[in-house]
Amino acid sequence: MSRSSVFDLLGPIMVGPSSSHTAGAVRLGLMARKILGEAPVGGTIRLHGSFAKTGKGHGTNLALIAGLLGMRPDDERIPAADKMAKEQGLNYMFVSADLGDFHPNTVQFELIGEAGAHAQIVGSSIGGGTIVIREINGYKVEVRGHYPTLVILHQDLPGLVAQVTLLLANAQTNIARMMVSREKRGAQALMVLETDELVEEAVLVLMRSLPKIYQVLAIEPLE
Amino acid sequence: MRAYEDWVIEAEARGLKISEVVYQYEMESSQQSEQVLFQRMLNNLEVMRESVASGLSGERRSISGLVGGDAAKVEARRKTGESLLGEPISGVIARALAVAEVNACMGKIVAAPTAGSCGVIPAVLLTVEEILKVSDQELILALFTSAGLGMIISERANVSGAEGGCQAEIGSATAMAAAAAVELAGGTPRQTADAAAIALKSMLGLVCDPVAGLVEVPCVKRNATGATIAMAAAEMALSGVKSAIPIDEVIDAMGDIGNQMPCALKETAQGGLAVTPTGRRIQADFL
Numbered sequence: 001m002s003r004s005s006v007f008d009l010l011g012p013i014m015v016g017p018s019s020s021h022t023a024g025a026v027r028l029g030l031m032a033r034k035i036l037g038e039a040p041v042g043g044t045i046r047l048h049g050s051f052a053k054t055g056k057g058h059g060t061n062l063a064l065i066a067g068l069l070g071m072r073p074d075d076e077r078i079p080a081a082d083k084m085a086k087e088q089g090l091n092y093m094f095v096s097a098d099l100g101d102f103h104p105n106t107v108q109f110e111l112i113g114e115a116g117a118h119a120q121i122v123g124s125s126i127g128g129g130t131i132v133i134r135e136i137n138g139y140k141v142e143v144r145g146h147y148p149t150l151v152i153l154h155q156d157l158p159g160l161v162a163q164v165t166l167l168l169a170n171a172q173t174n175i176a177r178m179m180v181s182r183e184k185r186g187a188q189a190l191m192v193l194e195t196d197e198l199v200e201e202a203v204l205v206l207m208r209s210l211p212k213i214y215q216v217l218a219i220e221p222l223e
Numbered sequence: 224m225r226a227y228e229d230w231v232i233e234a235e236a237r238g239l240k241i242s243e244v245v246y247q248y249e250m251e252s253s254q255q256s257e258q259v260l261f262q263r264m265l266n267n268l269e270v271m272r273e274s275v276a277s278g279l280s281g282e283r284r285s286i287s288g289l290v291g292g293d294a295a296k297v298e299a300r301r302k303t304g305e306s307l308l309g310e311p312i313s314g315v316i317a318r319a320l321a322v323a324e325v326n327a328c329m330g331k332i333v334a335a336p337t338a339g340s341c342g343v344i345p346a347v348l349l350t351v352e353e354i355l356k357v358s359d360q361e362l363i364l365a366l367f368t369s370a371g372l373g374m375i376i377s378e379r380a381n382v383s384g385a386e387g388g389c390q391a392e393i394g395s396a397t398a399m400a401a402a403a404a405v406e407l408a409g410g411t412p413r414q415t416a417d418a419a420a421i422a423l424k425s426m427l428g429l430v431c432d433p434v435a436g437l438v439e440v441p442c443v444k445r446n447a448t449g450a451t452i453a454m455a456a457a458e459m460a461l462s463g464v465k466s467a468i469p470i471d472e473v474i475d476a477m478g479d480i481g482n483q484m485p486c487a488l489k490e491t492a493q494g495g496l497a498v499t500p501t502g503r504r505i506q507a508d509f510l
Contacts (some may be wrong), residue, residue: 006249007263009336009373009382009399010366013270016326016338017285017438020385023338056510057286057437059329074270079329127383129334 012129014073020105021051021058024125026078027222028107029067031133031145032121034219038113040068041089046097049104051125061094064107068092072223073129102134131222139181139190145222147176147194155212156182156189163210164191171203188214226471227375227416234412241402241412242364245371264363267333271322271345274332278321283328287509290439291328294321297447311354315454316447319346323446327439336373336382339438340396342446344369347400347453351407365407369399372419372470379471380478384431384490387481393442393449394426394477398470400453401460410461420466420473422456427473427480430488432495435506441496 014023033040045064047055055061059079066081069088077084085092099106103124111119122135133143136151143149154160161180168175174196182189199218207216234244246260253260277283281295294317300306301313308316323342326332332341348365351357373382373395381387382395401422402415410418426449434440460466466473487494496502 005253006245006367006370006374009377010264010267010344010370011333011335013267013331013333014338015329015331016341017329019334019338022329023334054436057435059286062329074331076331127385128337 008128012073014129015076015078018054018058019129020125020127021054021060022063022078023073023129024105024131025051025060025063025107026067026071026073026075027129027131027145028123028125029064030070030072030222031067031123031131031143031219032109032111032119033068033070035121035133035136035151035217036111036113036117036119037217038115038117039070039088040111041091041114042112043068043090043092044095044110045092046095046099046108048097048099048102048106048108051105051107052096055094065090065092068109068111106134136190141179141190141192143192143194143219145219147196147221148198149219149221150191150193150195150199151217151219152191152193152207152213153215154189154191155214156186157212160210160212161191164193164207164213167203167206168193168195168199171200173197173199173203225375225378227372227419227474228469228471230371231412231416240364240368240406241371241415242367242406245367246364248371249367261363264366265359267366268359268362270331270333272349274322274325274330274341275318275345275349277330278323278325279317283324283330285324285327285437285439286329287435287437287439287505289437289505290324290443293443294318294324311350312451312454314350314353315346315450318349319343319447319450320443322346323443327437327443335369336377336395336399337384337392339384339442340392340446340449342443343393343396343449343453344400344403346446346450347404347457348407350454351404355408357407361407365403368406368415369403372399372402375471376474379474380481386489387478388429388484388489389431389445390426390429390477391481392431393445394423394429397426397449397453397456398423400450401456404453404457405460408457408461410457414460416470417464417466418456418460420468420470421459421464422453423470423473423477424466424468425452425456427477430484430495431490432488432497433490433492434497434502435509436492436497437509440502440505
């Protein structure tokens with residue numbers, strides 16, 4: 001896997017022992033929390049492949065919980081994540097599972113938030129602490145957390161993509177990557193847009209008020 | 224595909240150090256200023272220093288209980304003045320063990336290039352600092368040199384035990400440390416390449432066979448032996464010893480060898496030390 005920055009080789013600053021099974025796991029938990037959009041209070045966490053085996057020795061389980069609690073990979077409280085989860089009212093359960101054709105370090109989160117939000121997220125830790133989110137609420141995506149990301153649930157109708165991108169264009173926000181997908185023609189669909197700049201709240205408000213736009217999640221980049 | 228040789232040629236042509244070529248590359252590709260990049264590398268250096276100090280205190284134990292306290296033992300003997308290797312090399316060993324122990328105990332470290340090999344570069348650079356009394360600025364530059372070599376290794380081969388065995392992690396860290404040590408000690412860009420090649424050649428074929436799948440045995444102690452090899456390679460290069468095989472070819476050979484390694488010896492805990500009678504017993508006790 002090639003790295004484009006010298007800081008991929010000298011870094012990250014992290015809590016050990018493993019970049020893929022500890023630091024990567026924290027980042028997956030953190031992304032799951034961001035996608036849920038609020039603090040999680042309940043979760044079932046399914047571990048696939050070598051993630052299921054390294055839980056104890058590499059602190060993978062502690063790291064996943066730490067990420068769900070909002071900690072970053074260099075937070076020295078990670079080894080105490082299970083105690084902190086009790087204090088903060090996060091209930092969780094770990095299950096070993098075969099999630100299918102995914103990377104050997106993959107996890108599925110099923111989360112309930114403190115204000116009632118629900119989310120299902122599948123993500124993989126692909127090496128050196130890098131992660132990729134593969135599924136959000138059943139839709140296939142490829143979100144790496146490098147850029148501010150918009151995840152928009154909408155009706156599959158002509159013109160909606162254009163309306164969303166027009167709002168971004170008017171705000172001078174450049175789109176770095178974009179993906180659209182749908183359950184089936186005319187049903188629900190998902191837009192994932194990665195932008196160069198953070199999308200302003202005012203733009204998000206306008207987006208949410210567009211007809212046939214059901215949900216707009218704005219995810220800040222990791223670090 | 225890029226080569227470390229490209230950087231040596233550019234550095235020699237422009238009268239620069241490798242580190243200067245590397246951070247100029249990073250400025251262009253990241254669009255960040257010199258000050259920002261230096262601050263980021265200084266943050267890394269500070270965490271490296273803290274992890275050495277924390278590990279030398281010897282108070283931590285890993286989850287399995289297998290790791291902790293060895294850095295303190297080596298440091299204690301070093302302080303008596305009776306070490307066979309003399310203070311500098313014992314210092315390299317103690318520091319490498321210290322950082323690797325902190326990692327195994329879920330403490331904070333800098334992955335360099337990985338968490339499992341995090342002890343090698345700090346041990347070498349902070350010991351050269353002790354010997355030569357170099358400045359933070361020079362240490363930061365040396366870190367850019369090591370990172371630059373690491374980037375070439377990750378492009379031509381890989382830096383992960385699961386793909387290339389321990390030669391890709393401790394081996395890469397050792398080569399990165401050797402190159403950086405040479406620059407820190409006033410060596411030429413060409414000499415950094417020779418040191419890196421000599422170091423990596425000494426690590427070819429090293430497998431990833433972690434006992435119980437943890438990052439403890441033999442990982443922690445390999446940080447110490449890797450750091451020692453880095454010092455030896457640097458010393459040879461600074462003396463004018465040249466590597467018969469150039470660094471980029473050694474890197475490619477490392478990648479090749481990694482591809483030929485069976486999965487049982489690539490971070491699956493299914494071969495080597497992991498399946499010795501003691502290794503199996505440790506695994507059974509732990510899991």
